[in-house]
Amino acid sequence: MNSVLLTIDLTKAVADEAIERKDCVVVAYHPIIFRGFKSLTLSDCQQQSILRLALEGISVYSPHTAVDAAPGGLADWLADIVTGHLPNPEPATHTAQPEKDSPETIEEEEEEGGGVEAEAEADREQPAEAKKKPQRPRMSLQRTYSKPTYPSHRPVDTSKTDLDPSSVDHTRSVISPVTGVEGFEGAGFGRLVTFNEPQPLTQLVERIAHGVGSPKGFPLAIPQGKQVEDIQIRTVGVSAGSGHSVLKGVEADLLFTGELSHHEALAATEKGQCVITLFHSNSERGYLSSVLKEKLTEVLKEEWERVRNEVAEAQALTPEWEDAVKDEDVLVECSERDRDPFGVVILQSSKQEGKPLS
Template sequence: MNSVLLTVDLTKAVADEAIERNDSIIISYHPIIFRGLKTLTLADSQQQSLLRLAAEGISVYSPHTAIDAAKGGLGDWLADIVSGTPAEPEEVDGGVSRPASPTKSPTKRSPQPMPIDQEDDTFSEPKRPVFMLQHHPSQLSIRESGLKLASRKHTRSTIRPTTVAGFPEGAGMGRIVRFSSPQPLIDIIDRIGLGLGNPKGFPIAIPQGKRMDEMRISSVGICAGSGGDLLRNLDVDLLFTGELSHHEALAAIEKGQCVICLFHSNTERGFLHSVLKQQLKNTIGKEWEKVRREERAKDGLSDDYLEALEDEHTEVQVSEVDRDPYGVMISKAEI
């Protein structure tokens, strides 16, 4: 198949899924190999997945840092959630319009906990999509509710600008959003709740002696995944990231900052659903048409190869089994 499977983490379950689907390539946001290897062995579960995929002819590509740093990439996408910026569909899908899917309006500051034995809890069999961030115009019906919740004037800058040649101005790691007027922390939480698809809960830290409803936010430091190194010593009111260590969070609230964490990969997964899937679908379709045209002009092609070039089909899907390792378990006694 001329098909791509998108995932945040290349787990055994995702490898099984790709093999069953007979995909051509897995694009795994997180690299499955972080350090150099001298051997590949079946004794290691992650290396076993790579060997199985290689045997099946399925490639693996990991674009982690490039997607983080890209202008209009993951950092800007999270900044869109915080600020409520309604991007135009053309920024994502080249102007291809799609019918809006029905969505529920977020419940203001009152998410409903879910019993731990209910079928649809975090640890049950996942349903497409898992933790889908909903703010982006790839789901066009979200735009109106997003505007009502937010669309606040702000400036945006990069925490660590890239030094890689060829990247446009504004590319780099992390984002800082500065609002033209202070925003209630609870309003920002509502925007994040909308962007996350109304999750069951996520960790929030505020300075001791302060109340949530009295906190006002003029600036936000943003980092997908683990933000400790990038957000350290940043002069902002709120740190918005996937995870901080215990001591990093303590240091932040001691300085009067607030912290919102979403669990590591839940700051990343929705980007695959909402942005990258459609971008790749459009680009791959154009590239495959170009390759087919160029190859068919060559002499001496086999019948099998010519038959393959007749197939105009391309497909990009997001893994149905990829999810963050952590879920939120809520006691029924607290409901």
């Protein structure tokens, strides 16, 4: 099996996954090496992942800048989301399994007639002597890691959403063009979307939430004195990851990116702009499953067929090549262990612990 593993970051967990799967290549969107090294050493945890993969004969390729700038790449994917192309989120999560007593588990128990409320009702019906049994600690119910799902490249089921999945009329331009690359006219970093008609900010928030996999929450900044329900958006500046270098100086009603610093977001809202951030890699991760996986699978199948035909015509093949040529399969999968280091903690209402701030 010729298998490729797609991931945003090359972490130790992802390296373990690739080795267990016996992948041939890891396509890690973010480069793991950002500066020149005189040596690679096992004392550095990230370099250790590279060396372990090399020892297993697994190559690593990082297409970060190319994917950001390419027409139809990450920037256009985010622009597609904000203009109404709604990928259908997969039901499975690849961030964390719900632990016992997590809100997700409790919700399932309640649907089956169990859970906290059912226990409380049963407790009221018992004699006083039976009520002395130890109660389940409620504090354990307050801790859960957010569980975003990832979009897949399938049409949205319009019967299950109030949003119109057809693309909203708009024009789109590149914020920072890359010129002189033949065949890639229109390449560049960031996109400026201008709607023909202003769009309610509330609808854009819903559209973005659907498009990136319905996370439990993400930051939204608006100018002071404004109400979210009253804001209309005509222009949107889009950039994946850390967007300040691309979006600074862009005159847009809404900045849609992975992350901005406190002072960058404050400067934007002081100018009357709104800001939506998804956490750095959550603005990038869905692209792997909804776009890159399918495109890469198609290209690799064609290339592997060409290589097989060339090798099959050789006069003498080693046993290893004979076995390889017989294998027609090419598999591209997204990592199940890749996730943004930040999640959203969802707190249930509970009695306050500790002293309140004065």
